[in-house]
Amino acid sequence: MLNPPQPSRADESAPIRLGALAPLTPPGWADAGRHLLAGLDLGVREANAAGGIHGRPLELVVRDTAADPQRATAAMEEFDALGAVAVVGEYHSVVARAAASRADALGLPFLCSSAVLDALTDRPTDWVARIAPAQSHGWRVYAGHVLDAGHRRIAVATQPSVYWASGTRILRDHLASRGGTVVELDTTARTPAALCDALADLGVTALLLLVGHPEPATTLVRAVRSDPRLTDVLIGAPAGQPELPSWSAMLAGSGAAVPFLRYLPADPGPLGSRVSDDLRGLLGEPPSFVALEGWDSIAVLSAMLRHHGTRRADLAASWSRTSVDGSRGPIRFSRAAGTTTWQWAWPPVHVADRDPAAPDRFRTLSAGGHP
Structure with missing residues (x-):
């Protein structure tokens, strides 16, 4: 196996920024956004507790979309300016579609956690992948x-x-x-x-x-x-x-x-049970599958960053080479029929x-x- 790309000496301890989109206020479904963010946050905490990415911590930069596609587009521009290496999240499909289109235009990898609209972009793209199943x-x-x-x-x-x-x-x-x-x-x-x-x-x-x-x-x-x-x-x-x-x-x-x-398996298995228990502690209530989608998204990006480095183009080229044990089963990406992005085909339903x-x-x- 090739050694993963290493950061330059100047960047050896700098945080690796990930943008995160979630509906946290109305008219967005704030409950869904809260669960999604809990999963993302737990994933980042665990990655950092395990030493981060070659010693560099992950930093989650969260923006509330409030179910507004324009806010998502503006957030993607901000993440780009802040030097985020990738973006995760979003629940509402029309918002995720706006974010995915902007990600494609900016050359910014976007792993959509929870939105299901089949065509997240108007054209096939390597910059966008999705955890949730197509609608x-x-x-x-x-x-x-x-x-x-x-x-x-x-x-x-x-x-x-x-x-x-x-x-x-x-x-x-x-x-x-x-x-x-x-x-x-x-x-x-x-x-x-x-x-x-x-x-x-x-x-x-x-x-x-x-x-x-x-x-x-x-x-x-x-x-x-x-x-x-x-x-x-x-x-x-x-x-x-x-x-x-x-x-x-x-x-x-x-x-x-x-x-x-x-979007849950009949049997969660040891990893799914452990992640669910930890999320229950964070949320103070049973976690939904949306929370697990958030955790799985960070698990995927953490693995990609460890093996393929922090360059955006390298990440976008690595979806098909990524295989991760997620909380709901093994995650691999392919080009599913009818979709324009890389897709986990399929999460349990x-x-x-x-x-x-x-x-x-x-x-x-x-x-x-x-x-």
């Missing part, structure tokens, strides 16, 4: 679960967004090819009561929430759960809103039995919900699914 992969698994549960007439409650439009298209294409139908209900044009009327009139058996959290998702759940006409209608949330503690805190028992996607008998407990509804 089309996970959402097809979810659509298969809905069909297996016996649902053929399905409504989706939507908001205007590239991400939600992409999700609607994936669900419609996958369900239609297997005898299902999808009716789209725009929540910006209907009150919750009017949406319930439409569900009753259409005779659907499942409503999938392709909307933001906490609003309008929580209001819609309460409206459907309290409507006696819709007692047998399944509520689903493929984007994973029920994963974070705020869902249960706001909805209690009404938020149970809402199937969603989790399963469908889960919160147990009606104990809303703080999760149930695995289907594991090891395939699109």
